[in-house]
Amino acid sequence: MTTATARPIAVVGASAAGLAAVEALRRFGWSGPLTLIGDEPHLPYDRPPLSKQLLHGTWEPERLHLRTAEQLAALGLDLRLGTRATGLDTATRTLTLDGGAQLGCAGVIIATGVTARTLPGADRIAGVHTLRTLDDALALRGALSGAGRRLVVVGNGVLGCEAAAVARELGHEVTLVGRGPVPMAAAVGTEVGELLAERHRDRGVRLLTGAVDGFETAEAAPDAGRTPAPQVTAVHLAQGSAPAGAGAAGGGGSVLPADAVLLAIGSDPAVRWLDGDPALDTTDGLRCDAYCAAAPGVYAAGDVARWEHPVHGRPLRFEHRMNATEQGMAAARNLLAELAAATGPAPDAADPAQQRRPFAPVPYFWSDQYDIKLQAYGLTTNADRVETTVLDRAGCRAVALYGQNGSATGVLAAGLPPRQVRALRAVIAAPAPWEEARERVRAATTAD
DSSP states (O other): OOBOOSSOEEEEOOSHHHHHHHHHHHHTTBOSOEEEEESSSSOOBOSGGGGTHHHHTSSOGGGGBSSOHHHHHTTTOEEEETOOEEEEETTTTEEEEGGGOEEEOSEEEEOOOEEEOOOTTGGGSBTEEOOSSHHHHHHHHHHTOSSSOEEEEEOOSHHHHHHHHHHHHTTOEEEEEESSSSTTHHHHOHHHHHHHHHHHHHTTOEEEEOOEEEEEEEOOOOBTTBOOOOEEEEEEEOTTOEETTOSSOOOOOOEEEOSEEEEOOOEEESOGGGTTOTTOOOTTSEEEOTTSEEETTEEEOGGGEEEEETTTTEEEOOOOHHHHHHHHHHHHHHHHHHHHHHHSSOOOTTOGGGSOOOOOOOOEEEEEETTEEEEEEEOOTTOSEEEEEEEETTTTEEEEEEEETTEEEEEEEESOOHHHHHHHHHHTSSOEEHHHHHHHHHHHHHOO
């Protein structure tokens, strides 16, 4: 498929999804102008290592780059880094950029991802961090560069747990605070979460349940005539906070001394810049159809996209690395098929490259904490039934099956060999009756 106009296709978001989209556009035949817009100044980079290898110091920023400058140049991109999109008119496919500049497009792919949530006033306190961007990760790594630092991690989801594990491996004093008592329970269920809690406690992480209601700070000495932001010295927990797993909450008003604080309290889809277009639904991400289309000629990919999953029959949004790459390619292919149908002869029904195809991936995510590797396929959140089999508690080896409305929809493996993990993916490639899936999981995890 070769389609070209004087107007560019613009990909907004120089992310893994955005990079996958521009590469797929060229690979599938787009020879016209191609613009990649990113609000960060960095070349596209991989985000999962931010909370692991980069924070640990075993990787440097250059290793995170997904492509070199030379590889990007070979794509013939109009690369606009450090540039923010501030609006989109879907009727004319016109983007508004920083400073009011406008860019008329043949098509648009939105891959702006998510933004980290924070707490009121936290941005005015030195030593309080979020962890979403490369610069965020480098700032937190710098704050943990000394010996024996006191880190309070607020939020016991995937990101908070990964960062807590790295900080303990570096020898720091770590307190992990969650709204719920079990780490990662929303993503993996209570029993797997309790296994992770045991491993964190064994490694010396203090686990607490509670909500943050403020910070203590100390004034920093003036530097070159400037008054720096006050430095965090402690985190206040609200009344009713308790050790995680302690049952009924007791005590309250706890003060946690801190040299650094990481806010890992979730994220929001980066869609506020699209709110001015009434044709777009920006409720929990950019709403798309099964083809990843949000409007004619406008598609979305990655963490920002909430699309109609054709297998699960409802809109879903995934903040997972594998989905970003796969959806970037799918959006590119479907956009080109739409443009070809609109500007050229009727598409050849026998040629898959000329047809839009529903995007129906098997969701996948992983997490590395200490010596544990978690891998999950399908849907593990909002399950109404979870069955966990602990194969080796000391080794943190387990398998869990997740279901909704009598069907198995997800499966998770902790510490299992690759062969068994691959077999589990096949079990959950599509929702299956609970008992059938249960037997297939048992067979996969007991096979020699």
